Amino acid sequence: MKHIALLLALAAVAPAPMAEYGDVVIDKRSSAAGVRPVIFPHWFHRIRFRCKVCHHELGFKMRAGANDVLMSEIVEGKFCGMCHNDRVAWGGDRCDLCHSGKPGLKPGIVGGAQTSGPGRW
Amino acid sequence: MDRRSRIRGVRCLAAAACLLAGLAWAATSLWQRLEQDGIHDPKNPAIALLQQPAEALAPLPRDTAGNMVRWVAALESGAINPRTNILPETEVRVRDDDIIVAKYGSLPAVKFPHRPHTLWLDCSNCHEHLFKSKAGANRLSMMAILNGEQCGVCHGAVAFPLTECNRCHSVPNASLLRAAPPPR
Numbered sequence: 001m002k003h004i005a006l007l008l009a010l011a012a013v014a015p016a017p018m019a020e021y022g023d024v025v026i027d028k029r030s031s032a033a034g035v036r037p038v039i040f041p042h043w044f045h046r047i048r049f050r051c052k053v054c055h056h057e058l059g060f061k062m063r064a065g066a067n068d069v070l071m072s073e074i075v076e077g078k079f080c081g082m083c084h085n086d087r088v089a090w091g092g093d094r095c096d097l098c099h100s101g102k103p104g105l106k107p108g109i110v111g112g113a114q115t116s117g118p119g120r121w
Numbered sequence: 122m123d124r125r126s127r128i129r130g131v132r133c134l135a136a137a138a139c140l141l142a143g144l145a146w147a148a149t150s151l152w153q154r155l156e157q158d159g160i161h162d163p164k165n166p167a168i169a170l171l172q173q174p175a176e177a178l179a180p181l182p183r184d185t186a187g188n189m190v191r192w193v194a195a196l197e198s199g200a201i202n203p204r205t206n207i208l209p210e211t212e213v214r215v216r217d218d219d220i221i222v223a224k225y226g227s228l229p230a231v232k233f234p235h236r237p238h239t240l241w242l243d244c245s246n247c248h249e250h251l252f253k254s255k256a257g258a259n260r261l262s263m264m265a266i267l268n269g270e271q272c273g274v275c276h277g278a279v280a281f282p283l284t285e286c287n288r289c290h291s292v293p294n295a296s297l298l299r300a301a302p303p304p305r
Contacts, residue, residue, distance in 0.1 A: 021187045022279035056243035096167030
Protein backbone atom coordinates (compact mmCIF):
# COMPACT_ATOMS: atom_id res chain seq x y z
CA MET A 1 0.00 0.00 0.00
CA LYS A 2 2.80 2.34 0.97
CA HIS A 3 4.57 1.56 -2.32
CA ILE A 4 1.47 2.34 -4.37
CA ALA A 5 1.07 5.67 -2.58
CA LEU A 6 4.74 6.46 -3.29
CA LEU A 7 4.35 5.58 -6.98
CA LEU A 8 1.24 7.76 -7.24
CA ALA A 9 3.08 10.64 -5.58
CA LEU A 10 5.98 10.24 -8.05
CA ALA A 11 3.59 10.16 -11.01
CA ALA A 12 2.03 13.41 -9.78
CA VAL A 13 5.46 15.09 -9.61
CA ALA A 14 6.65 13.79 -13.01
CA PRO A 15 6.44 16.53 -15.66
CA ALA A 16 3.53 16.44 -18.12
CA PRO A 17 4.38 16.15 -21.83
CA MET A 18 5.56 19.61 -22.88
CA ALA A 19 5.85 21.07 -26.33
CA GLU A 20 9.05 22.94 -27.10
CA TYR A 21 9.19 26.60 -26.02
CA GLY A 22 7.76 28.80 -28.78
CA ASP A 23 5.94 26.08 -30.71
CA VAL A 24 2.80 27.45 -32.41
CA VAL A 25 -0.35 25.44 -33.14
CA ILE A 26 -2.04 26.86 -36.25
CA ASP A 27 -5.56 25.76 -37.10
CA LYS A 28 -7.44 28.54 -38.90
CA ARG A 29 -8.83 26.10 -41.47
CA SER A 30 -6.98 22.77 -41.25
CA SER A 31 -9.32 20.82 -38.95
CA ALA A 32 -12.38 22.15 -40.74
CA ALA A 33 -10.84 20.98 -44.03
CA GLY A 34 -10.11 17.55 -42.58
CA VAL A 35 -6.32 17.76 -42.18
CA ARG A 36 -4.15 17.93 -39.07
CA PRO A 37 -3.38 21.34 -37.53
CA VAL A 38 0.04 22.84 -38.38
CA ILE A 39 2.80 22.81 -35.77
CA PHE A 40 5.25 25.68 -36.36
CA PRO A 41 8.47 25.15 -34.35
CA HIS A 42 10.28 28.46 -33.71
CA TRP A 43 13.40 26.60 -32.43
CA PHE A 44 13.84 24.77 -35.75
CA HIS A 45 13.45 27.90 -37.86
CA ARG A 46 15.62 30.26 -35.80
CA ILE A 47 18.64 27.97 -36.17
CA ARG A 48 18.35 28.59 -39.91
CA PHE A 49 16.79 32.07 -40.20
CA ARG A 50 16.82 35.21 -38.07
CA CYS A 51 13.43 36.44 -36.82
CA LYS A 52 13.60 39.33 -39.31
CA VAL A 53 13.36 37.02 -42.33
CA CYS A 54 9.82 35.89 -41.52
CA HIS A 55 8.66 38.82 -39.39
CA HIS A 56 10.02 41.55 -41.68
CA GLU A 57 10.61 40.23 -45.21
CA LEU A 58 7.83 37.63 -45.31
CA GLY A 59 5.31 39.78 -43.44
CA PHE A 60 4.32 37.50 -40.56
CA LYS A 61 2.84 39.52 -37.69
CA MET A 62 4.33 38.80 -34.26
CA ARG A 63 1.14 37.62 -32.62
CA ALA A 64 -0.14 34.06 -32.75
CA GLY A 65 -3.49 34.15 -34.54
CA ALA A 66 -2.87 37.48 -36.29
CA ASN A 67 -1.80 35.91 -39.58
CA ASP A 68 -4.37 34.65 -42.03
CA VAL A 69 -2.53 32.44 -44.50
CA LEU A 70 -4.23 30.42 -47.22
CA MET A 71 -2.64 27.24 -48.56
CA SER A 72 -3.15 28.68 -52.06
CA GLU A 73 -0.97 31.70 -51.09
CA ILE A 74 1.78 29.37 -49.86
CA VAL A 75 1.70 27.50 -53.18
CA GLU A 76 1.91 30.90 -54.95
CA GLY A 77 5.13 31.63 -53.04
CA LYS A 78 3.84 33.94 -50.32
CA PHE A 79 4.42 33.56 -46.52
CA CYS A 80 5.72 29.99 -45.82
CA GLY A 81 5.94 29.56 -49.59
CA MET A 82 8.87 32.01 -49.78
CA CYS A 83 11.02 29.06 -48.61
CA HIS A 84 8.74 26.03 -48.69
CA ASN A 85 8.99 25.79 -52.47
CA ASP A 86 11.21 22.71 -53.01
CA ARG A 87 14.22 25.01 -53.36
CA VAL A 88 15.03 26.39 -49.88
CA ALA A 89 12.86 23.87 -47.99
CA TRP A 90 10.35 21.16 -48.79
CA GLY A 91 7.43 22.20 -50.98
CA GLY A 92 3.69 22.51 -50.46
CA ASP A 93 3.04 18.93 -51.55
CA ARG A 94 4.64 17.48 -48.38
CA CYS A 95 1.45 17.98 -46.34
CA ASP A 96 2.25 15.78 -43.34
CA LEU A 97 5.56 17.48 -42.50
CA CYS A 98 3.77 20.71 -41.48
CA HIS A 99 0.24 19.42 -40.84
CA SER A 100 1.60 17.26 -38.04
CA GLY A 101 -0.49 18.25 -34.99
CA LYS A 102 -2.93 16.18 -32.99
CA PRO A 103 -6.52 16.68 -34.16
CA GLY A 104 -8.50 18.99 -31.88
CA LEU A 105 -5.62 21.03 -30.45
CA LYS A 106 -6.31 24.55 -29.22
CA PRO A 107 -4.50 27.02 -31.55
CA GLY A 108 -1.92 29.42 -30.14
CA ILE A 109 1.63 29.57 -28.86
CA VAL A 110 2.53 26.73 -26.53
CA GLY A 111 5.62 25.37 -24.88
CA GLY A 112 5.30 26.69 -21.37
CA ALA A 113 6.54 30.13 -20.63
CA GLN A 114 6.42 29.61 -16.86
CA THR A 115 4.73 33.00 -16.57
CA SER A 116 1.90 32.03 -18.88
CA GLY A 117 -0.81 33.94 -17.04
CA PRO A 118 -2.38 36.46 -17.41
CA GLY A 119 -0.88 36.79 -20.87
CA ARG A 120 -2.24 36.29 -24.32
CA TRP A 121 0.27 35.00 -26.83
CA MET B 122 29.06 -8.57 7.99
CA ASP B 123 26.95 -7.30 10.87
CA ARG B 124 23.40 -6.12 10.41
CA ARG B 125 24.20 -2.42 10.71
CA SER B 126 26.83 -2.40 7.96
CA ARG B 127 24.54 -4.43 5.74
CA ILE B 128 21.78 -1.82 6.12
CA ARG B 129 24.35 0.88 5.39
CA GLY B 130 25.36 -1.00 2.22
CA VAL B 131 21.77 -1.29 1.04
CA ARG B 132 21.20 2.41 1.73
CA CYS B 133 24.32 3.33 -0.27
CA LEU B 134 23.16 1.21 -3.20
CA ALA B 135 19.68 2.74 -3.07
CA ALA B 136 21.14 6.25 -3.01
CA ALA B 137 23.42 5.48 -5.97
CA ALA B 138 20.48 4.01 -7.92
CA CYS B 139 18.39 7.13 -7.20
CA LEU B 140 21.27 9.37 -8.30
CA LEU B 141 21.75 7.45 -11.55
CA ALA B 142 18.00 7.45 -12.25
CA GLY B 143 17.92 11.19 -11.55
CA LEU B 144 20.83 11.85 -13.91
CA ALA B 145 19.22 9.73 -16.63
CA TRP B 146 15.93 11.61 -16.16
CA ALA B 147 17.68 14.99 -16.32
CA ALA B 148 19.56 13.98 -19.48
CA THR B 149 16.42 12.89 -21.30
CA SER B 150 13.99 15.52 -20.06
CA LEU B 151 15.69 18.73 -21.31
CA TRP B 152 13.85 18.37 -24.63
CA GLN B 153 10.74 16.30 -25.19
CA ARG B 154 10.69 13.95 -28.17
CA LEU B 155 8.18 15.13 -30.80
CA GLU B 156 6.00 12.05 -30.59
CA GLN B 157 5.71 12.57 -26.81
CA ASP B 158 5.37 16.37 -26.69
CA GLY B 159 1.58 16.41 -26.46
CA ILE B 160 1.02 18.39 -29.68
CA HIS B 161 2.50 16.26 -32.50
CA ASP B 162 0.30 13.41 -33.69
CA PRO B 163 2.31 10.21 -33.08
CA LYS B 164 0.11 8.50 -35.69
CA ASN B 165 1.40 10.84 -38.42
CA PRO B 166 3.61 8.62 -40.62
CA ALA B 167 5.82 11.64 -41.47
CA ILE B 168 6.79 12.32 -37.85
CA ALA B 169 9.93 10.20 -38.23
CA LEU B 170 11.19 12.65 -40.89
CA LEU B 171 11.06 15.69 -38.58
CA GLN B 172 14.17 16.77 -36.68
CA GLN B 173 14.05 16.10 -32.93
CA PRO B 174 14.70 19.14 -30.68
CA ALA B 175 17.45 17.34 -28.74
CA GLU B 176 19.38 16.60 -31.92
CA ALA B 177 19.38 20.25 -32.98
CA LEU B 178 19.60 21.99 -29.60
CA ALA B 179 21.97 19.82 -27.53
CA PRO B 180 25.16 21.07 -29.29
CA LEU B 181 24.26 24.76 -28.66
CA PRO B 182 25.25 26.88 -25.61
CA ARG B 183 23.12 25.71 -22.66
CA ASP B 184 20.57 27.91 -20.89
CA THR B 185 18.37 27.24 -17.86
CA ALA B 186 15.03 28.39 -19.33
CA GLY B 187 12.99 28.55 -22.54
CA ASN B 188 14.50 26.29 -25.22
CA MET B 189 17.45 25.69 -22.85
CA VAL B 190 19.60 27.43 -25.48
CA ARG B 191 21.42 30.75 -25.10
CA TRP B 192 20.34 31.91 -28.55
CA VAL B 193 22.36 35.13 -28.67
CA ALA B 194 25.50 33.30 -27.54
CA ALA B 195 24.83 30.63 -30.17
CA LEU B 196 24.66 33.35 -32.83
CA GLU B 197 27.64 35.42 -31.63
CA SER B 198 29.87 32.34 -31.21
CA GLY B 199 29.08 31.09 -34.70
CA ALA B 200 27.51 27.87 -33.38
CA ILE B 201 24.61 28.80 -35.66
CA ASN B 202 24.59 31.14 -38.66
CA PRO B 203 20.95 31.80 -39.51
CA ARG B 204 20.25 33.70 -42.72
CA THR B 205 19.65 37.45 -42.39
CA ASN B 206 17.54 37.80 -45.54
CA ILE B 207 15.94 35.94 -48.41
CA LEU B 208 15.52 38.86 -50.81
CA PRO B 209 18.85 40.21 -52.06
CA GLU B 210 17.59 43.82 -51.91
CA THR B 211 16.71 43.73 -48.20
CA GLU B 212 18.85 46.08 -46.12
CA VAL B 213 20.17 44.22 -43.03
CA ARG B 214 20.30 46.69 -40.18
CA VAL B 215 22.20 46.21 -36.89
CA ARG B 216 22.44 48.88 -34.20
CA ASP B 217 24.96 48.85 -31.36
CA ASP B 218 23.86 51.25 -28.60
CA ASP B 219 22.47 50.42 -25.16
CA ILE B 220 19.54 52.21 -23.55
CA ILE B 221 19.05 52.34 -19.78
CA VAL B 222 15.40 52.48 -18.72
CA ALA B 223 13.37 51.90 -15.55
CA LYS B 224 15.86 53.77 -13.41
CA TYR B 225 15.58 54.15 -9.62
CA GLY B 226 12.69 51.73 -9.17
CA SER B 227 12.46 48.92 -6.66
CA LEU B 228 14.51 46.66 -8.95
CA PRO B 229 17.83 47.31 -10.67
CA ALA B 230 17.46 49.43 -13.83
CA VAL B 231 16.97 47.79 -17.23
CA LYS B 232 19.68 47.81 -19.85
CA PHE B 233 18.19 47.37 -23.32
CA PRO B 234 20.99 46.38 -25.71
CA HIS B 235 20.15 47.12 -29.35
CA ARG B 236 22.84 44.78 -30.72
CA PRO B 237 21.49 41.34 -29.75
CA HIS B 238 17.96 42.50 -30.61
CA THR B 239 18.91 43.78 -34.07
CA LEU B 240 21.04 40.72 -34.83
CA TRP B 241 17.74 38.84 -34.79
CA LEU B 242 15.14 41.50 -35.61
CA ASP B 243 14.61 44.43 -37.97
CA CYS B 244 13.96 47.95 -36.60
CA SER B 245 10.41 47.76 -37.97
CA ASN B 246 9.56 44.80 -35.75
CA CYS B 247 9.49 47.12 -32.70
CA HIS B 248 9.41 50.68 -34.13
CA GLU B 249 7.17 52.66 -34.16
CA HIS B 250 4.14 50.57 -33.27
CA LEU B 251 5.54 48.99 -30.07
CA PHE B 252 8.13 51.57 -29.06
CA LYS B 253 8.76 55.18 -30.13
CA SER B 254 12.32 55.76 -31.37
CA LYS B 255 13.08 58.30 -28.66
CA ALA B 256 14.68 57.46 -25.33
CA GLY B 257 12.28 58.36 -22.51
CA ALA B 258 9.24 58.57 -24.79
CA ASN B 259 7.93 55.09 -23.96
CA ARG B 260 5.87 54.29 -20.93
CA LEU B 261 6.85 50.72 -20.01
CA SER B 262 4.73 48.63 -17.72
CA MET B 263 5.67 45.27 -16.24
CA MET B 264 1.95 44.44 -16.11
CA ALA B 265 1.63 45.05 -19.86
CA ILE B 266 4.78 42.99 -20.48
CA LEU B 267 3.40 40.08 -18.43
CA ASN B 268 0.23 40.46 -20.47
CA GLY B 269 2.10 39.83 -23.73
CA GLU B 270 2.48 43.49 -24.76
CA GLN B 271 5.65 45.60 -25.29
CA CYS B 272 8.74 43.42 -24.52
CA GLY B 273 6.27 40.62 -23.73
CA VAL B 274 5.39 40.21 -27.41
CA CYS B 275 8.55 38.06 -27.60
CA HIS B 276 9.83 37.61 -24.02
CA GLY B 277 7.62 34.93 -22.55
CA ALA B 278 6.71 33.46 -25.94
CA VAL B 279 9.89 32.83 -27.96
CA ALA B 280 12.66 34.92 -26.39
CA PHE B 281 13.87 34.10 -22.86
CA PRO B 282 10.92 33.97 -20.46
CA LEU B 283 9.82 36.57 -17.90
CA THR B 284 11.03 34.44 -15.00
CA GLU B 285 14.57 35.67 -15.75
CA CYS B 286 14.15 39.11 -14.07
CA ASN B 287 17.81 39.98 -13.66
CA ARG B 288 18.74 39.48 -17.31
CA CYS B 289 16.93 42.75 -18.08
CA HIS B 290 16.99 44.35 -14.62
CA SER B 291 20.77 44.22 -14.60
CA VAL B 292 22.07 47.70 -13.75
CA PRO B 293 22.38 48.67 -10.05
CA ASN B 294 20.65 52.01 -9.54
CA ALA B 295 23.55 53.19 -7.36
CA SER B 296 25.87 52.92 -10.36
CA LEU B 297 23.68 55.46 -12.20
CA LEU B 298 23.93 58.14 -9.52
CA ARG B 299 26.44 60.84 -10.27
CA ALA B 300 29.47 60.73 -8.03
CA ALA B 301 29.10 63.13 -5.13
CA PRO B 302 30.96 66.42 -5.73
CA PRO B 303 34.33 66.58 -3.99
CA PRO B 304 34.26 68.32 -0.57
CA ARG B 305 35.27 71.99 -0.70
